Amino acid sequence: MHAPRCDQTPAWSALATHFDVAGRAFDLRQAFAQEPGRAAALSLAAPEVHADLSKNHWDATTRSLLLQLARECQLEARRAALLAGEPVNHTEGRAVLHTALRAPKGQGAFSEEVHEVLERMLAFVEAVRASACEPDGIRHIVNIGIGGSDLGPQMVVPALDAWVHPQIQCHFVSNVDGHDIVPVLRRLDARRTLFIVASKTFTTQETMANAEVARAWFLQAYGEGAEAAIGRHFVATTTNIEAAARFGIHTTFGFWDWVGGRYSLWSAIGLPIALAIGAENFRALLAGAHAMDRHFASAPLEANLPIQLGLLDVWYRNFHGYTSRSVAPYHQGLKRLPAYLQQLEMESNGKCVDQDGAALPYGTSPVVWGEAGTNGQHAYFQMLHQGTDVIPVEFIAVKTPEYGPAPLPDAVRTGLADQHRKLLANCLAQSQALMQGKATEEALGEKAPTASKSLGALTIARHRTFPGNRPSTTLVLERLTPASLGALIALYEHRVWASGALWGINSFDQWGVELGKALCSQLLPRLANGDISGLDGSTAALLQRLRH
Numbered sequence: 001m002h003a004p005r006c007d008q009t010p011a012w013s014a015l016a017t018h019f020d021v022a023g024r025a026f027d028l029r030q031a032f033a034q035e036p037g038r039a040a041a042l043s044l045a046a047p048e049v050h051a052d053l054s055k056n057h058w059d060a061t062t063r064s065l066l067l068q069l070a071r072e073c074q075l076e077a078r079r080a081a082l083l084a085g086e087p088v089n090h091t092e093g094r095a096v097l098h099t100a101l102r103a104p105k106g107q108g109a110f111s112e113e114v115h116e117v118l119e120r121m122l123a124f125v126e127a128v129r130a131s132a133c134e135p136d137g138i139r140h141i142v143n144i145g146i147g148g149s150d151l152g153p154q155m156v157v158p159a160l161d162a163w164v165h166p167q168i169q170c171h172f173v174s175n176v177d178g179h180d181i182v183p184v185l186r187r188l189d190a191r192r193t194l195f196i197v198a199s200k201t202f203t204t205q206e207t208m209a210n211a212e213v214a215r216a217w218f219l220q221a222y223g224e225g226a227e228a229a230i231g232r233h234f235v236a237t238t239t240n241i242e243a244a245a246r247f248g249i250h251t252t253f254g255f256w257d258w259v260g261g262r263y264s265l266w267s268a269i270g271l272p273i274a275l276a277i278g279a280e281n282f283r284a285l286l287a288g289a290h291a292m293d294r295h296f297a298s299a300p301l302e303a304n305l306p307i308q309l310g311l312l313d314v315w316y317r318n319f320h321g322y323t324s325r326s327v328a329p330y331h332q333g334l335k336r337l338p339a340y341l342q343q344l345e346m347e348s349n350g351k352c353v354d355q356d357g358a359a360l361p362y363g364t365s366p367v368v369w370g371e372a373g374t375n376g377q378h379a380y381f382q383m384l385h386q387g388t389d390v391i392p393v394e395f396i397a398v399k400t401p402e403y404g405p406a407p408l409p410d411a412v413r414t415g416l417a418d419q420h421r422k423l424l425a426n427c428l429a430q431s432q433a434l435m436q437g438k439a440t441e442e443a444l445g446e447k448a449p450t451a452s453k454s455l456g457a458l459t460i461a462r463h464r465t466f467p468g469n470r471p472s473t474t475l476v477l478e479r480l481t482p483a484s485l486g487a488l489i490a491l492y493e494h495r496v497w498a499s500g501a502l503w504g505i506n507s508f509d510q511w512g513v514e515l516g517k518a519l520c521s522q523l524l525p526r527l528a529n530g531d532i533s534g535l536d537g538s539t540a541a542l543l544q545r546l547r548h
């Protein structure tokens with residue numbers, strides 16, 4: 001489908017004018033003073049996720065022009081094409097159907113294949129989990145994979161810690177650096193370990209290298225009968241079942257080329273998640289994502305949370321010129337969410353040509369970064385509050401904590417309840433502080449710290465001034481459960497699609513990672529033989545310095 005490119009629509013020009021007239025000078029404090037109903041009007045409910053979009057730099061005109069932009073870019077027809085399985089990943093000639101992975105049986109594309117693998121995988125999961133309490137059962141799961149074959153499970157397993165089997169420990173090995181796998185191997189008991197070699201292509205250098213090392217370690221650590229035991233202790237999740245078989249792995253859970261790596265945690269790539277939280281909870285994760293899919297597919301544009309977030313992303317990136325967005329989950333379990341979102345968003349939308357390959361005259365993916373909330377506060381929030389760049393922040397708050405089934409003493413429970421209130425107060429305070437700021441006059445009225453008095457009151461007050469008017473979004477979950485996490489992740493997936501579709505790029509390929517891989521293959525033998533012929537001066541000198 002060839003829709004008009006965003007910058008060639010009337011809405012784009014109208015947004016540019018609107019930005020000059022009102023957008024640039026927009027002030028959140030004034031907006032709240034003038035619109036008593038602003039918070040309610042700019043709050044959106046989607047399955048499992050409540051979103052407060054009111055602390056953002058937009059007014060009614062911005063929102064109506066953004067909706068016009070969505071219509072002129074034919075977003076609804078393109079959403080239909082995506083969900084219908086048209087080959088929207090046109091540079092690879094592939095459909096993009098991760099939504100089919102979480103559709104109930106009998107619904108969605110490829111339902112038979114999807115549910116055949118899912119059921120086989122979940123039966124395997126339950127057998128492994130049942131063995132965990134037996135003397136020789138599996139207790140350690142080692143997922144060997146990278147990128148989309150790592151970041152999803154690595155993010156979800158700690159997020160759902162309260163649901164994780166008490167006897168099962170999950171480890172994640174991704175980096176080709178041996179410093180990743182060695183500390184994991186050191187803590188394993190070969191007889192109680194299941195290795196999952198996770199790779200869509202089963203050719204990825206890092207994963208294959210780690211899998212070889214894991215096998216070599218296993219053969220030695222297991223002792224007698226190791227060769228025969230490999231089949232029980234190594235499984236693969238891949239679209240390349242033949243390559244896995246050549247590696248010697250015969251228990252394989254497959255998926256398909258219409259599942260992008262960074263969209264694959266719902267497929268067999270989710271095996272470590274399912275092993276950790278069990279079949280029923282894995283199904284709940286899928287169901288939560290499916291509920292968000294339905295919202296995405298059917299809610300009108302103005303009430304469609306992923307689409308509204310995508311529109312806001314375009315407004316910020318292309319009109320305000322904000323180049324990054326910080327994610328601040330106020331839940332320690334979500335500490336890997338920023339890393340997961342980096343791949344999801346930056347690998348999807350970090351593109352500089354349109355569908356036809358023409359260079360884009362406007363910016364695309366922002367830099368996405370962040371840390372678990374309060375930890376970030378004590379590190380880089382200084383820059384968010386007083387730095388020279390405006391960086392929209394996305395706060396994620398979870399109303400009710402979930403510490404798992406193990407009973408806790410009363411005194412601990414009381415302490416934890418108090419901690420949770422502190423956590424939420426911090427979250428609210430940060431978005432409030434970003435918006436409110438502090439005027440120099442206000443700072444002048446405060447008692448300055450004694451040690452600084454020699455500098456003069458005004459100087460100190462200027463250092464203690466906060467510009468304010470800094471935008472943020474707050475997403476609220478009632479609880480962080482398999483279902484709500486599924487919905488949250490699907491929300492992000494669809495939001496990335498929405499901004500990518502508005503920008504007119506292919507969000508589903510990743511050619512940008514290929515050049516480095518090719519050059520690495522050429523440099524690899526040179527590191528051994530020292531040949532620097534034809535290399536640029538810097539690479540040649542560094543190679544010589546790094547060679548043994």
Ligand SMILES: O=P(O)(O)OC[C@H]1O[C@H](O)[C@H](O)[C@@H](O)[C@@H]1O
Nearest residue numbers: 147148149199200201204261513
């Ligand atoms: O799953 P694999 O085929 O091993 O790929 C792992 C990762 O590596 C690639 O280079 C891509 O950048 C990622 O999108 C992918 O998820």
